[in-house]
Amino acid sequence: ENVKDLHRTGYHFQPTKHWINDPNGPMYFNGVYHLFYQYNPKGAVWGNIVWAHSVSKDLINWERLEPAIFPSKSFDQYGCWSGSATILPGNKPVILYSGIIDKNNTQVQNYAVPENVSDPYLHKWIKPDNNPLIVADKHVNKTAFRDPTTAWLGKDGQWRITLGSRKNDKGVSLLYKSKNFINWTKSKKPLHSLAGTGNWECPDFFPVSIQGTKELDTSVIEGDIKHVMKISLDATRYDYYTLGTYDTKKDKYIPDKGMVDGWNGLRYDYGNFYASKSFFDPSKNRRILWGWANESDPVHDDVKKGWAGIQLIPRTIVLDPNHKQLLQWPVEELETLRGKKVELINKKLDKGERVEIEGIPAAQADVEVTFSFNSLEKAEPFDPSWDSYDAQKLCSQKGSTVQGGLGPFGLLTLASEKLEEYTPVFFRIFKDQEQKHVVLMCSDASRSSLEDKKGMYKPSSAGFVDVDINDKKLSLRSLIDHSVVESFGAKGKTCITSRVYPTIATYDNAHLYAFNNGTETVEIESLNAWSMNKPQLMNH
Ligand code: DQQ
Secondary structure, eight states: OOOOOTTOOSSSBOOSSEEEEEEEEEEEETTEEEEEEEEETTOSSSOSOEEEEEEESSSSSEEEEEEEEOSOSTTTTTOEEEEEEEEETTTEEEEEEEEEOSTTOOEEEEEEEESOTTSTTOOOEEOOTTOOSBOOOTTSOTTSEEOOOOOEEOTTSOEEEEEEEEETTEEEEEEEEESSSSSOEEOSSOSEEETTOOOEEEEEEEEEESSOSSOOOTTOOSSSEEEEEEEEETTTTEEEEEEEEEETTTTEEEEOTTOOOSTTSEESOSSSOEEEEEEEETTTTEEEEEEEEOOOSOHHHHHHHTEEOEEOOOEEEEEOTTSSSEEEEEOGGGGGGEEEEEEEEEEEEOTTOEEEOOSSOTTEEEEEEEEEESOSTTOEEOOTTOOGGGHHHHHHHSOTTSOBSEEEEEEEEEEOTTSSSOEEEEEEEEEOTTSOEEEEEEEEOTTSOSOOOTTOOOOEEEEEEOOOOTTOEEEEEEEEESSEEEEEETTTTEEEEEEOOOSSSOGGGOEEEEEEOBSSOEEEEEEEEEEEOOOOEEEO
């Protein structure tokens, strides 16, 4: 087959060809990171789903192995859908995944174990004959019954998992318990649910440390912790989370007071990021999050280019010291790919000014910048009727070219020299009626490509940044990689991923600028940009 390279990424995870979606069963086992993912071995559209398998010692350089789990038995002959890994006592990994058993999409939960635990890469996985482990009872919708989580151990010695479902229009995270990991019983009450949210996919449930120094295994259920509940909402295709408490007696998750649950709540990422999954990495005491970014181009373009979907750069997640949200940051190993560096220091940007960051290939780069300003006076008024759901609307109305007071300022990524194409990532600062500042962050794909065909998705993705700007500074990091721009505002408080398909701003014709379109002068206090080397991807 003919795989088109034009928009392929340089340092994001991709197979050589074909369709990928959800990251599955990430784990660290005996010194090796495993990443499985939903994969169509036959083409660039969703279908024929297997668990592809790659291994790495550093989360950056990968070896591709043969698919680990693929349809072969009555309990998964129509597909091996998403699931998770748990490492059982005695250092025994086990995978739980959803099997599709018929043409009507009936879902069951299966398990698989390594054929040989001493094989360092765990190439082969066996699906024992006592599968399926869990089938839908009569109270459960058997076509909305999937994506089991990593298990956690209760104080009663029973394992627990949760999986995504719905009851009519209510999103549900069903809870199952087991003493031996084989016989599972459904709890009467779900772990969590929310009316009006529709089907929940790929739930994730885990602790975060309140101290924020050392992250924790999924089985840590008490102590100085909070719990995170993440759901992937099929209806909007975003990953939402809340922080809360796990009531271990009632086996219930209770979001903290003030948390917005559901489609107007906090998102891991306000752009193209879905069906994510986290795991605990005991080698560095951290929790790592993998998310999938689908293409934003028409399906027939995927078929033409021979591939679709990427995994985003794995991110560490910790609790924000304000305890109201998480902070995400690309894993430190990514920095080993940094090559040539260019920098700017104390560079003023007056109203309407733009400066080019020269000297590195701008199509494949990592940029970190801190902007500062002298005054908050010129912040525009914030309309009290706007709520968090309006960020995207605001960003599309007040794009990077609409002059503001304090902002818009930020980066123009994947820009052509004459700006026929560019993807701006920027901030715009407002002041509400209580004189509180509201920071909007945008990653605006609306002018990312001159191509404008039906089915092309160019959203003005945006979120608010809950940050104290009394120190008059805002930082931004963008990972730019040919057809993806993954950005982290204010040290990971707000993250936005855009998938874009420039036609001119490609390879050496891509440029990178910093800009200010506000009346208030802003200063680039410091800007560091690196070229990014290609990781090693080996086929076995
Ligand atoms: N994708 C998988 C499902 C999951 C959905 C199938 C989310 O298991 O619910 O490929 O993208």
